[in-house]
Amino acid sequence: MNSDYKKTVNKLLASDINGCRQFFMNNGYTLEEAYCNILEDNLAEAKRLFFSIEDKDIRAKWGVFLCGLISGKIEGYPSYFALRNFLEIDLNLLTMYYKGEYVENIVKYADWLYTINPEVHKFIGRVFLNNHLEEYGMAFLLKAKDYFYNDPELHYLLAEQYFKQNNIPECKKAIENCLNVLPEYFPAIQLQKKIEKNCEY
Numbered sequence: 001m002n003s004d005y006k007k008t009v010n011k012l013l014a015s016d017i018n019g020c021r022q023f024f025m026n027n028g029y030t031l032e033e034a035y036c037n038i039l040e041d042n043l044a045e046a047k048r049l050f051f052s053i054e055d056k057d058i059r060a061k062w063g064v065f066l067c068g069l070i071s072g073k074i075e076g077y078p079s080y081f082a083l084r085n086f087l088e089i090d091l092n093l094l095t096m097y098y099k100g101e102y103v104e105n106i107v108k109y110a111d112w113l114y115t116i117n118p119e120v121h122k123f124i125g126r127v128f129l130n131n132h133l134e135e136y137g138m139a140f141l142l143k144a145k146d147y148f149y150n151d152p153e154l155h156y157l158l159a160e161q162y163f164k165q166n167n168i169p170e171c172k173k174a175i176e177n178c179l180n181v182l183p184e185y186f187p188a189i190q191l192q193k194k195i196e197k198n199c200e201y
Helices: 003-013 020-026 030-039 043-053 058-071 080-096 100-107 120-130 134-147 152-164 168-181 186-199
Strands: none
Touching: 003 020, 003 030, 020 030, 030 043, 030 058, 030 080, 043 058, 058 080, 058 100, 080 100, 080 120, 120 134, 120 152, 134 152, 152 168, 152 186, 168 186
């Protein structure tokens, strides 16, 4: 992986797409060129590019499906691992580029995608939280709790948010739920100690 490629990828991930698509196109980086086309609202070209390499690139196969989610013309369905590996990353990228309509089109399929991977609501919630959209993030985390209760990370994410809101009673409940699922979950233990220390003052 050469330095020019790394610089261009970092530029793209820093929400500066100017010149990126041209670089990827000129140097044969078809997958990256396809993503640039999504960000430039050229879904048809993005899908064509993904499709041209989907037999040799698992992410391109996901890319074809992603274009369908965005456009509302779904073909086939993704694998458990595709959702685990790519959904959160791509939602985050689209959110960074203020592609609210694309994000909305994807997340409206969350209840269906959950039947393939039960962590989907958590993935979506985490993206929203990481992009300072706490209200939406909490809504998806709470929905995830209904579907996938035995996930210690999910309870910890809720505890963390309750702590930020200074809602200590709910934070304590979420920590308790987390440690009931996995007693050794270190971040929850640390947060519990932090609360106990604060309560001493």
